[in-house]
Amino acid sequence: MRTAPRSVFRASASSVVVAALALVGVQAAAQTATAATKEASSIVACTTANLRLTVAEAARPINHLLLKATNTGTKSCYAYSAPYLRAGADAQAAMTWADESTPQSVVTLKPGQSAYAGILTYSPDGEGGATEKTLGVSLADRNGDATGQEKTLNLPNGGVFFNSVATVTYWQDNAADALAW
Incomplete structure (x- = not known):
């Protein structure tokens, strides 16, 4: 064997x-x-219904505002693309998005977390302009289309000057990145 x-x-x-x-x-x-x-x-798309939106003047850089969106819902939500912003009640078109600020991935907000967008209000190179008292905010869905109801925010200091170069960044997960553009 x-x-x-x-x-x-x-x-x-x-x-x-x-x-x-x-x-x-x-x-x-x-x-x-x-x-x-x-x-x-x-995870659902963030909308004005599940976010608390605030806008404040940024200390730096000059001519910038910081838009903050905090998830007030009970589920996580995606902050797609960039917010649609209208400076003033009479604005006909949304501000341009700063394409160079596109993050590597969609910003996901757990309940209580915030996303940030930087807003360049004006530049000496811009044309025209006016001091506006309100900012209309709508959010984007997965396809980049506006969703839900527009929320109107009061701008700081009783009004902010905007001209033709006004732009907004894509949503960022921190304020420093939002204001770096």
Whole structure:
């Protein structure tokens, strides 16, 4: 009767253990991916209904405002693209978005977290302009279209001067990045 040397048996046993551990790892990765997919599918778009919006004058840089959006809902929400802003009640078109401020990913706000957008109000290079007392804010959906109701905010200091170069950044996860543009 011929028997296999012990080293062959040990090699086979360790191969079985490695294969079992690999299978457990694949199953764990699949469960993690499934959980992440379920969480992502339950996240809604941020709207004026689930956010508290505030606008304040920025200390630096000059001619800038900071728009802050805080999630007041019970679910996480996505702050897509940039806000649609209208300076003044008579504004016909939304401010231009600063494309160079596009973040690497969509800003996700858990309940209580905030996103920020920087607003350049004017530049000497711009044309025309007027002092406006209000700022109309609408948010974007996944496709970049405006969603929900516009919210009107009072601008600081009784009014802010805007001219043709007024732009807004994409949503950022911190104020410093929003004001860097």
